[in-house]
Amino acid sequence: MISAVRGTRDILPDQVERWRRVEEVARRVCSRYGYYELRTPIIEREELFSKGTGESTDIVQKEMYAFDDKGGQRVTLRPEATPSIVRAFVEHSLEQSLSVAKLFTLGPMFRYERPQKGRYRQFHQLNVEVFGVAEASLDAEVMEMACTLVGELGIDESELVINSVGCPDCRPVFSEALLNALGGDLSKLCGDCQRRAKTNPLRIFDCKVEADQSTIDRLPHSTDYLCDACRGHFEAVQRHLRLYDQPFRLSHRLVRGLDYYTRTTFELLSSKLGAQNALLGGGRYDGLVKRLGGPDRPGIGFAAGLERLVLALPDVNDQMVPDVFVAAIGSLAQDAVFVLARALRAGGLRTLVDYEARSAKAQMKRANRAGVSHVVILGDDELAAGEVTVKTMATGEQCKVARDKIVDVLLSAS
Numbered sequence: 001m002i003s004a005v006r007g008t009r010d011i012l013p014d015q016v017e018r019w020r021r022v023e024e025v026a027r028r029v030c031s032r033y034g035y036y037e038l039r040t041p042i043i044e045r046e047e048l049f050s051k052g053t054g055e056s057t058d059i060v061q062k063e064m065y066a067f068d069d070k071g072g073q074r075v076t077l078r079p080e081a082t083p084s085i086v087r088a089f090v091e092h093s094l095e096q097s098l099s100v101a102k103l104f105t106l107g108p109m110f111r112y113e114r115p116q117k118g119r120y121r122q123f124h125q126l127n128v129e130v131f132g133v134a135e136a137s138l139d140a141e142v143m144e145m146a147c148t149l150v151g152e153l154g155i156d157e158s159e160l161v162i163n164s165v166g167c168p169d170c171r172p173v174f175s176e177a178l179l180n181a182l183g184g185d186l187s188k189l190c191g192d193c194q195r196r197a198k199t200n201p202l203r204i205f206d207c208k209v210e211a212d213q214s215t216i217d218r219l220p221h222s223t224d225y226l227c228d229a230c231r232g233h234f235e236a237v238q239r240h241l242r243l244y245d246q247p248f249r250l251s252h253r254l255v256r257g258l259d260y261y262t263r264t265t266f267e268l269l270s271s272k273l274g275a276q277n278a279l280l281g282g283g284r285y286d287g288l289v290k291r292l293g294g295p296d297r298p299g300i301g302f303a304a305g306l307e308r309l310v311l312a313l314p315d316v317n318d319q320m321v322p323d324v325f326v327a328a329i330g331s332l333a334q335d336a337v338f339v340l341a342r343a344l345r346a347g348g349l350r351t352l353v354d355y356e357a358r359s360a361k362a363q364m365k366r367a368n369r370a371g372v373s374h375v376v377i378l379g380d381d382e383l384a385a386g387e388v389t390v391k392t393m394a395t396g397e398q399c400k401v402a403r404d405k406i407v408d409v410l411l412s413a414s
């Protein structure tokens with residue numbers, strides 16, 4: 001047997017309904033807030049991510065599915081969507097065609113991580129991005145939309161956590177304060193932290209190593225080092241969240257594992273998910289569009305893990321229930337079954353038939369197993385009279401219905 005590639009998985013029919021529910025709600029909510037759907041290729045030039053996501057990130061250093069294609073071009077399966085969306089925004093000059101460039105995309109991402117419970121090398125995200133607006137009112141709207149989306153999925157008990165990581169003016173001051181505060185303790189931190197101290201000291205806050213936590217807890221907070229402009233922006237974000245009556249919590253450790261974030265960072269956490277508890281996360285990335293060769297436009301966005309949303313989704317009765325089974329009794333009815341099934345399907349009914357001319361008993365058994373709500377029985381007598389017999393499975397009741405009324409009768413019954 002040939003199995004799926006390690007770290008990938010099939011999403012089976014009994015799960016797909018949950019996925020579709022998440023995707024449909026995501027499209028609906030994004031559309032209501034003025035976003036347009038964009039679909040970018042899953043394969044991109046590698047430099048898009050080394051420049052965009054950042055050379056110092058774990059993604060670029062360890063996790064890219066990068067390879068030379070047959071033409072010798074260095075390409076990679078996309079590890080995240082934001083640089084791709086920025087590329088498309090720049091490449092197609094989308095700011096000229098859209099008054100406010102609000103874009104979203106749904107699709108698979110690829111990271112070569114050590115497979116662990118609930119994490120896959122092919123995983124799926126909703127990505128939401130806005131270009132061209134620097135105002136804090138947008139930050140708050142993006143977060144409010146994320147909370148609305150999660151609420152409309154029926155996922156309750158989520159918590160919005162926010163922080164500000166500053167800008168290129170004030171971040172170097174904070175980075176230096178971090179390194180000063182660490183002092184000699186830096187050598188006691190884990191290897192990743194020591195590497196981060198050199199490349200992007202803020203990311204020491206991402207460390208999950210237990211032994212490092214007491215040291216990290218004593219470090220200064222980015223919000224105490226913001227420049228006046230960043231502080232004003234962060235205060236305005238919080239004021240706008242309060243306008244929405246949107247509860248939130250400040251967390252100075254929320255720096256997100258990417259290099260491009262500026263000012264606002266945020267996550268939406270769920271108490272239902274255990275250790276990997278972030279449903280979605282994002283922030284502002286005001287320098288990224290320019291860094292990727294575009295005009296100097298601010299940007300903000302978030303990525304939601306579809307696996308996590310699907311996992312946190314409450315159960316509803318979403319089994320695929322076929323509506324109708326058409327059973328043939330007698331030889332003449334065998335052919336008529338297929339014509340009747342076509343008419344039922346054209347009328348919008350989910351319809352199953354038996355292809356193998358089995359006994360009436362075997363067909364009823366199959367109808368039972370399929371969980372249909374009604375069985376339409378077509379015998380030679382019914383055929384001659386222009387009628388069918390409809391059996392309601394829940395009650396066992398049977399009645400005769402004229403052949404040309406059957407679609408209406410079944411539609412009004414279901």
Ligand SMILES: [Zn+2]
Pocket residue numbers: 166167168169170171226227228229230231
């Ligand atoms: Zn600043």
Ligand SMILES: [Zn+2]
Pocket residue numbers: 189190191192193207208209212
């Ligand atoms: Zn560490």
